[in-house]
Amino acid sequence: xxxxxxxxxxxxxxxxxxxxxxxxxxxxxxxxxxxxxxxxxxxxxxxxxxxxxxxxxxxxxxxxxxxxxxxxxxxxxxxxxxxxxxxxxxxxxxxxxxxxxxxxxxxxxxxxxxxxxxxxxxxxxxxxxxxxxxxxxxxxxxxxxxxxxxx
Amino acid sequence: xxxxxxxxxxxxxxxxxxxxxxxxxxxxxxxxxxxxxxxxxxxxxxxxxxxxxxxxxxxxxxxxxxxxxxxxxxxxxxxxxxxxxxxxxxxxxxxxxxxxxxxxxxxxxxxxxxxxxxxxxxxxxxxxxxxxxxxxxxxxxxxxxxxxxxxxxxxxxxxxxxxxxxxxxxxxxxxxxxxxxxxxxxxxxxxxxxxxxxxxxxxxxxxxxxxxxxxxxxxxxxxxxxxxxxxxxxxxxxxxxxxxxxxxxxxxxxxxxxxxxxxxxxxxxxxxxxxxxxxxxxxxxxxxxxxxxxxxxxxxxxxxxxxxxxxxxxxxxxxxxxxxxxxxxxxxxxxxxxxxxxxxxxxxxxxxxxxxxxxxxxxxxxxxxxxxxxxxxxxxxxxxxxxxxxxxxxxxxxxxxxxxxxxxxxxxx
Numbered sequence: 001x002x003x004x005x006x007x008x009x010x011x012x013x014x015x016x017x018x019x020x021x022x023x024x025x026x027x028x029x030x031x032x033x034x035x036x037x038x039x040x041x042x043x044x045x046x047x048x049x050x051x052x053x054x055x056x057x058x059x060x061x062x063x064x065x066x067x068x069x070x071x072x073x074x075x076x077x078x079x080x081x082x083x084x085x086x087x088x089x090x091x092x093x094x095x096x097x098x099x100x101x102x103x104x105x106x107x108x109x110x111x112x113x114x115x116x117x118x119x120x121x122x123x124x125x126x127x128x129x130x131x132x133x134x135x136x137x138x139x140x141x142x143x144x145x146x147x148x149x150x151x
Numbered sequence: 152x153x154x155x156x157x158x159x160x161x162x163x164x165x166x167x168x169x170x171x172x173x174x175x176x177x178x179x180x181x182x183x184x185x186x187x188x189x190x191x192x193x194x195x196x197x198x199x200x201x202x203x204x205x206x207x208x209x210x211x212x213x214x215x216x217x218x219x220x221x222x223x224x225x226x227x228x229x230x231x232x233x234x235x236x237x238x239x240x241x242x243x244x245x246x247x248x249x250x251x252x253x254x255x256x257x258x259x260x261x262x263x264x265x266x267x268x269x270x271x272x273x274x275x276x277x278x279x280x281x282x283x284x285x286x287x288x289x290x291x292x293x294x295x296x297x298x299x300x301x302x303x304x305x306x307x308x309x310x311x312x313x314x315x316x317x318x319x320x321x322x323x324x325x326x327x328x329x330x331x332x333x334x335x336x337x338x339x340x341x342x343x344x345x346x347x348x349x350x351x352x353x354x355x356x357x358x359x360x361x362x363x364x365x366x367x368x369x370x371x372x373x374x375x376x377x378x379x380x381x382x383x384x385x386x387x388x389x390x391x392x393x394x395x396x397x398x399x400x401x402x403x404x405x406x407x408x409x410x411x412x413x414x415x416x417x418x419x420x421x422x423x424x425x426x427x428x429x430x431x432x433x434x435x436x437x438x439x440x441x442x443x444x445x446x447x448x449x450x451x452x453x454x455x456x457x458x459x460x461x462x463x464x465x466x467x468x469x470x471x472x473x474x475x476x477x478x479x480x481x482x483x484x485x486x487x488x489x490x491x492x493x494x495x496x497x498x499x500x501x502x503x504x505x506x507x508x509x510x511x512x513x514x515x516x517x518x519x520x521x522x523x524x525x526x527x528x529x530x531x532x533x534x535x536x537x538x539x540x541x542x543x544x545x546x547x548x549x550x551x552x553x554x555x556x557x558x559x560x561x562x563x564x
C-alpha cells in the first residue's frame with residue numbers, strides 16, 4: 001500500500017463561519033451612489049467580484065461597501081467578511097489590512113492574525129490552490145482604492 | 152466472459168494509493184492517465200542499462216539506445232496503422248505537435264483570404280495556435296458551433312465547409328464534454344472541399360480507438376503519450392509524408408541537420424528534420440512499453456466494457472438530483488456518441504467547492520474550464536466539475552462519486 005497523504009480535514013477549510021457568510025452574505029448588493037466600482041476576475045477558475053465603494057468627500061474614508069459576484073464559497077465568504085470589516089475605516093487602514101491579509105494567507109510568520117470572522121480564513125493557508133480564491137476580493141479592493149486615489 | 156478491470160488495476164501501482172485514509176478514486180484520466188508498472192520499469196531499465204544519446208556515437212550503448220528509440224517509432228507507426236515510420240515525429244506533446252503544424256505548414260501555406268475552421272469544443276491546444284496563425288497571416292478563423300446535445304451542429308459544419316477552408320482542425324473526442332465526433336465522415340466531406348484535415352486524437356486513443364482508416368483520409372494527427380498510459384513530456388505528430396517533406400523545420404540544432412556550412416545548412420530527412428536536439432529518449436521507450444501493454448489487451452472487450460460503463464454512469468447522471476450534466480446524452484440518450492468524460496454542475500455548489508469536497512473523499516476530479524474557455528463562454532458558465540473514466544475504473548468508483556456529490560450538497564446547503 002502506498003503512502004497516505006496527510007490528512008487535511010475539510011472542516012479546517014470550510015469553517016462554520018465561512019459557510020455562514022457563504023449562505024448568508026453580508027453587504028452583498030448594489031450601491032447606486034458608489035464613487036468607485038471595480039471588478040476582479042480570475043479567468044482560471046471563473047471567480048468574479050464586483051466591488052462598489054462610496055468614499056467620503058475627501059476620499060480618505062470608506063463610507064459604504066457593497067459587492068456582487070460569483071465564485072466558490074471561499075471567495076464569496078472572503079468578500080462578505082471584507083465588506084463587513086472595512087466599512088467606516090480609512091483607505092490607508094484598508095490598504096494596510098489588505099497587505100497584512102495577503103501576507104498572512106501566503107504564510108508570512110510576521111503577519112498579524114486577522115481579527116473577527118476573518119480569522120476563520122486561516123485554514124485556507126493549508127490549501128495552496130484556494131489562497132487565490134480568498135485573496136481575489138482584497139486585490140480588487142486594493143485596485144479600487146488606488147484608482148480612487150488617482151482619479 | 153466479460154471483462155473485469157480488477158486484474159488490470161493491479162498493474163497500475165498508483166491505483167493502490169490511499170488519500171486521507173481512503174482509497175484513491177482516480178477520475179481525472181482526461182487530464183492524464185496513470186502508468187502501468189511495465190512503463191515504469193522500461194524507463195528504469197533504460198536508465199540503468201542502456202542510457203546513451205541517440206544517433207550520435209558508434210559506441211555500443213549509443214547503438215542500443217538508438218535502436219530502442221527507433222524501434223518505438225516503428226511501434227507507433229504500427230499502432231497508428233501506417234507502414235511509414237518516417238511519418239511519425241516525436242514531439243513534446245499534442246500541443247507541441249499542433250504548434251509544429253501551425254508554425255511550419257501553416258505559415259508556409261496560409262494567406263489572406265484563406266479560412267481555418269476549428270470547433271467550439273476544441274482544446275486550447277487546437278484552438279489558440281490556429282487563432283494566432285490567422286491573426287498573423289490575415290486568414291479567417293471560423294468556429295464550428297455545437298447543437299443542443301453538444302455535438303457538432305450540422306448546419307454550422309456545412310456552412311464552414313462551404314467556405315472551402317484550407318484547414319479543418321478538430322478533436323476526435325472532446326476533453327470537456329466527452330463528445331465523440333464522427334471524424335472520418337467529417338474529414339471525407341472536408342477533403343471533398345479541398346481542405347487539409349488535422350485530428351487531435353489526444354482524448355480518443357486512450358479509449359482504444361483505431362486510427363488506421365482515418366490515416367487514409369486525413370493529413371495530420373496528434374496525440375500525447377501521457378494520456379495513453381505512457382510518460383509525460385512526449386507526444387506524436389503523424390503527418391502525410393509528401394506534406395512533411397515540403398514543410399520547413401521550425402527548430403534548428405543538432406540531429407535535424409545533414410550538413411552544416413558557414414552560411415548554409417541542409418536538413419536531415421524525415422522524421423529527424425523535425426526532431427532538433429536530444430529527444431525524450433527514456434520517455435519514448437516508456438511509450439513503447441505502454442503500446443506493448445495496450446496491444447496485450449483484448450481491445451474489443453475493453454471497448455465493450457468502457458461503453459457499458461459509460462452508459463451506466465450516463466443514466467446515473469441523468470437521474471441524479473441536483474446535478475446537471477454538460478455533455479451529450481442529455482437530450483438524446485439513445486446512441487449518444489460519448490466517452491466516459493462527464494462534465495457537470497451541482498445546484499448551489501461551486502465547482503471548486505465540489506472538487507475540494509470530493510478530494511477529501513479520495514476522489515480526484517478536475518474543476519474549471521478544462522482548457523476550453525471559448526466553450527465555457529458560449530455555454531455561459533465559468534467552469535464545470537469533470538469526472539473522466541478510463542478502462543481501469545469501475546462502476547463502484549462511480550457510486551462513490553455519486554454518494555459524495557450528494558454528501559457535498561448536504562454539506563454546503
